[in-house]
Amino acid sequence: MTEMTTTLIGSGAAKATEQEAVRVSQEAAGDAEYTFSVEGLDLFYDQTQALKNINMNIEKNHITALIGPSGCGKSTFLKTLNRMNDWVEGCRVTGKIQFEGKDIFKEVDPLALRYRVGMVFQQPTPFPKSIFENVAYGPRIQGISNKKELAEIVEQSLRQAVIWDELKDRLNESALGLSGGQQQRLCIARTLAARPSVILMDEPTSALDPISTQKIEDLALELKKDYTIVIVTHSMQQARRISDKTAFFLLGELIEFNDTVDMFTQPSNAQTEAYITGRFG
């Protein structure tokens, strides 16, 4: 408890050493190529600071889970990675995020960034169009208009999302008629069709039943071979089941970032331990 108070009110020096420890442990952990490297990220909504000095590297072809209690900033952080926060009024970001070696705020166009960094939302977000048009939307935005090419991309994406067999005869039906789980997998297929290299998932299963959740989790594990996945989740079991690395956020700070196995067996921080053992949050 005392330790928590220290971090909350936190003297600058204490915080710095803690962050240093996190960074060192990361560097020791991997020599992999980083998809994202985040340095000194601060984010403000008007006067409130929602993210405080975040430093982390997200590895390629890994599933990185972001956990923490509601309002800890994990979703905000996720949305910063493809600059979806640009649309939020009064949102201000300082610090640096590199995507594949380029500064996303200076060197990459936000639209191009979102082509490469797709996003799946908490609630399924199908458009009121046919299933085919939903999936073809991303490629169309990117300037592909050839019917045959689109049809190929749609089929390939639906297959990748393991929903082709269910939907192949219904491509012209409205996507709004699908069940919640199907809609979410359709949205994943739609994201895949835009040919991203990263998929951000914002609590993608929180609105779904257990069976659909299982399907999405299996899908995530399958997709990891070709994509880097960052997933925000409320469920520690889910983080444990599917992620390679886990980041624990609390009140806008990154408290601990480590291999999932290590994090859940021997958390190095007392607050992390308190959270994953269910003592708060």
Added chain:
Amino acid sequence: MINALALAVRRAHRNEKTARILITLCGIGTALVPFLIGAFLLLKGTDTFFVFHHSLGEFLFSGVWNPSDTAEGGGHVGAAMFLSGSLVTCALALVLSLPLCISTAIFMTEIATPRTRRLIQPAVELFTGIPSVVYGWIGLTVLVPFLRLIFPMPFGFSVLAAGCVLAVMIFPTITTMAADAMAAVPKTWREASYGLGATRWETIAHIVLPAAKGGIFTGIILGLARALGEALAVAMVIGQMKVFPTSLFLPASTLTTAIASDMGGAMEGGEYSAALWTMALTLFLLSFLFIFLIHRLNRASDLKGGK
């Protein structure tokens, strides 16, 4: 591949910029239309004062209406009889219509079953769309002879007939607004009131009506605006005599009926037409005032938190 994407991004940004500019132009342009109308009316309407040298006091308060139909002027432009005609017919319409509006609104929100409500509400709203000349025509062929039959009046064409026609015309406007405002009163407030042993009437009088006051007033102002601006329906039944509205049973004139009947014949650039333009300007300013009042009213009720 990378080039194609870069191209797509560039095109998206270019289209975004074009669309944003066009859309903003349309938005601002639409907003400029009333200003443009106001400017034109000011231009024409102030001739009465600046070209023909009449005073504002004469226009508003004098009852001598005898503008000359020439560019030289020299007539009299007292529009007080038209102003008072407009005010009297509007007030009469409101007095006739308001009790029916309020009781229909109360019936729809508080008494009727949802089924009945679904039937009545569209019926009421339907009447906002009925053309005013149709109201006027029925007023002319049915109401006027009927009034002549039951009241001691020489023509049937009268302030009363105009008031009746306007009352029917503003009924849907006020009723719809009032019903919406009453339906927006939280259900829990009603339940709390019934829970304290209040009857339905007490709940309506002490809880629902006070809470819905803002919306009802907004409806009344919108209704008045409609009544004030209505031209043809009134012109068809009021008799268009250029006198003060001294009796409910006698003909009179309003701002709109005078414009409707005389503008076509008045010489462009003459004193007569200038005076009519000034009347149009007055109508414009009044409807601007109504909107301003509604905003004031809404802001006041927002501040109190009783939305």
Added chain:
Amino acid sequence: MTSLAQKKRSDSIMTALFVGGAGFAVVLLVAFVGFVIIQGVEGMTPEMLSFGPHGLGDMFFNTVYLVVLALVGSMITGIPAGIFLAEYAGNGKVTHWVRMAIETLASLPSIVVGLFGYLAFIVMTGSQWNLFAGALAVSILTLPLVTSVTEDALRNLPDSYRQGSLGLGASHWQTIWNILLPACFPRIMTGLIMAAGRGFGEAAALMFTAGMSTDIDWTNWDITSSSCPLNPFRPGETLALHIWALRTEALHPDAVQMASASSAILMIMVVSFSLAARWLSWRIDKKMGGSK
């Protein structure tokens, strides 16, 4: 105890009053519509329904043509204006003023708009009465309706449409054009139908713009000729204006029947358009509710 009985009595008296008032109003309104339609249809003769100098056909055509022109006019400015308010305007002072201006426009008396149209489209262009000027005047009257319907339709769309599209890298405009506008198309359509209903009945704005005469030659399809039906720059009297004109016109032997028939036709048009709009929005609600 007496007070309780009193309370109950006053409650039932008031309830009866309200029911009575509402009943009276509704009966009056229904009787009104019924009377107009029945009286008009009874007096109709085949000649009235014909096209030509003795029929209402020409006026009917003028009405429809003028309303179509007016709708096109208010669509091409009103829909973008609605998009502006819903998507691009933000919450600043400018937006506040734009909104207030549009509300003022909505409450302007139609005769004032008619006078403005007379000045701007007839006097200043030096032309004679014409349908196009009338259509412009009516489009000013329907503009606020189209704008606010578009704005409401866009605002009522689920945020997920916007999120999903932006998340795929679509620009704001691509999102509006490809996703949001198609999604609220039925609602905008409903608004346009309502606007058409208003346009059919408009008369005061047309007195000094579209004129009160019609001279159509149905065999003349030369669009530049002033008697060609499709030439928008010819005078054209609409049904609503015809009723106004007939009230004094004793030239025609059966002026009263003509006016009644015109009223009935207008009434049927307005009522059916209003019902169509209602049916359309009912269907949208049902569809939306079902998919949620």
